[in-house]
Amino acid sequence: MGRSGLQGARSPRVEAREVGVDAIGHAGRYLAALDALKNRLSDREPHPLLGHGSFHAGTIEGGSAPSVYPATCRLVLERRTLPGEDAAGTMVEFQAVLDDLVAEVPEVEAKLTRGLARPASEVPNEAPLVQGLLGACVGEGVDPVLKGMTAWVDAAFLNHAGTPAVCFGPGSIGQAHSADEWIDPTEIERCAAVLERFSRNFLKGDQGEMLNDVTAGAG
Numbered sequence: 001m002g003r004s005g006l007q008g009a010r011s012p013r014v015e016a017r018e019v020g021v022d023a024i025g026h027a028g029r030y031l032a033a034l035d036a037l038k039n040r041l042s043d044r045e046p047h048p049l050l051g052h053g054s055f056h057a058g059t060i061e062g063g064s065a066p067s068v069y070p071a072t073c074r075l076v077l078e079r080r081t082l083p084g085e086d087a088a089g090t091m092v093e094f095q096a097v098l099d100d101l102v103a104e105v106p107e108v109e110a111k112l113t114r115g116l117a118r119p120a121s122e123v124p125n126e127a128p129l130v131q132g133l134l135g136a137c138v139g140e141g142v143d144p145v146l147k148g149m150t151a152w153v154d155a156a157f158l159n160h161a162g163t164p165a166v167c168f169g170p171g172s173i174g175q176a177h178s179a180d181e182w183i184d185p186t187e188i189e190r191c192a193a194v195l196e197r198f199s200r201n202f203l204k205g206d207q208g209e210m211l212n213d214v215t216a217g218a219g
Helices: 014-019 023-033 033-043 087-104 130-140 156-159 185-204 207-218
Strands: 001-009 054-062 072-080 109-114
Touching: 023 033, 023 054, 023 072, 023 087, 023 207, 033 087, 072 207, 087 109, 130 185
Parallel strands: none
Antiparallel strands: 001 072, 001 109, 054 072
């Protein structure tokens, strides 16, 4: 996640437009220049579950009044990274775009700073945790689907500490955090049954049974 603040040097009234610097306009030019970076991200090899890395402008603020040139503009970007990408590398890419803009428009005065950064993480599909959950789903008559989680979640803390963690649960992610968020109680019951089966198999250490369940279900 990166933050870019674009600031102009002068903020006269619009009547003195020959000496004004439009920081909001400069921020707009920076956003337009970032389209090329979006295209480069889309051209890279996609992650098998997460697809391509991405970013978007989350907030933009600046200016003090309609009749005054905006001396400052603060733009906040969020970058969704993939496993193998890091914050330092993404900052280099954002900075390169800004440097090119400053070279083209010398009056742009801008500084790029990094905000909160959380690394991406993943658990191999063949890991006992993943295979165990898939097998437990099959055992309970639930059709399992492996998907990538494009949002950052606390499970990443456990993964980076060496404890495999994945997101698994009932309901639809499309309903999460919505104004009318809800879930079918039967899905909660099925999820509980899957987790119970997984836990019993895990405590028995019966990895073979879990893997066999997945193999049988995949056919």
